Amino acid sequence: MTATKENIIVLPNPHLRQRSKKVGIVSDSIKQLAEDMATVTLDWEASREHEVGVALAAIQIDRPLRVIAVRNNFDNKDDKTFKFFVNPQITKYEGEIEEDYEGCLSVKNIYGKVPRYQKVRLRAVDLNGREVRLTAEGFLARVLQHEIDHTNGKMFVDHIEGNKNAFYRLTTAGKLEKLNYDKDIANIFR
Numbered sequence: 001m002t003a004t005k006e007n008i009i010v011l012p013n014p015h016l017r018q019r020s021k022k023v024g025i026v027s028d029s030i031k032q033l034a035e036d037m038a039t040v041t042l043d044w045e046a047s048r049e050h051e052v053g054v055a056l057a058a059i060q061i062d063r064p065l066r067v068i069a070v071r072n073n074f075d076n077k078d079d080k081t082f083k084f085f086v087n088p089q090i091t092k093y094e095g096e097i098e099e100d101y102e103g104c105l106s107v108k109n110i111y112g113k114v115p116r117y118q119k120v121r122l123r124a125v126d127l128n129g130r131e132v133r134l135t136a137e138g139f140l141a142r143v144l145q146h147e148i149d150h151t152n153g154k155m156f157v158d159h160i161e162g163n164k165n166a167f168y169r170l171t172t173a174g175k176l177e178k179l180n181y182d183k184d185i186a187n188i189f190r
Contacts, residue, residue: 003039005047007061010106011155020057020064020151023086026129030067033058034084034127037069042080044105050174052077053105055143057150060106068147074139085124085132088148094119095137101168101176102146102156110185111168111176112160116142157185 009015023030037056045053054074058067066087073079095118103111120141122134136144146156160166164181171177179185 003036003043003061005040005044005105007036007040008044008056008105009060009062010108011157013062013106015062015064016059016106016150016155017153018059018064019153020059020066022066023125026086026125026127030065030086031127033063033065033067034069034082037061037067037084038080038082041069041071041082041105045077050170051103055147056105057147059150059153066151068144068151070140070143070147074143084127085122086126088122088124088144088151090120090145090148091123092121093117094121100142102142103170104146104156106150107155107157109169110157110179111170112156113163113166113168114142114146114156114159116145116159120144 040061041053041056052074055068055070058065068085068088069082072081072083097115098118099113099115101111102114118141119137122136122144124132126132167179167181167185168176169179
């Protein structure tokens with residue numbers, strides 16, 4: 001596979017709604033998948049002036065495996081390194097639930113105010129096959145919840161589908177503007 005942003009599948013592709021399979025062994029093919037995920041995310045980012053590619057789930061490049069890639073530094077576009085989590089699962093949700101903006105490489109040009117827990121505890125395996133435990137807060141907690149949702153066939157828009165005032169688009173100037181649900185959004189759920 002030549003890893004480019006063209007490999008990203010988008011709604012309404014039904015594959016995004018399937019549960020990903022657990023990875024048995026972190027093989028060379030899983031390590032290559034991880035590398036491809038980082039490359040695809042960075043290629044997508046290179047085409048988006050006002051956005052940063054922060055994370056990707058394997059299903060987003062049509063590989064139904066429980067693997068996610070998360071950028072190490074969300075605030076620095078020059079840092080192009082990622083952490084990879086195999087078979088990630090949230091073991092505990094903590095704190096208040098907050099609404100904040102989310103976008104997705106598999107939902108073109110649509111953003112939404114999504115409710116998520118402020119803090120989560122994660123268990124996964126790294127690319128060396130070692131168990132990883134992590135407590136994440138703030139934006140990282142949001143990103144992990146978003147990506148793990150992907151491994152379960154759930155999208156951020158599912159959290160806000162009934163809220164017609166929760167959807168936005170990014171303008172060419174890099175500003176968010178409200179969308180008309182019936183005109184601009186309803187078709188992505190069909």
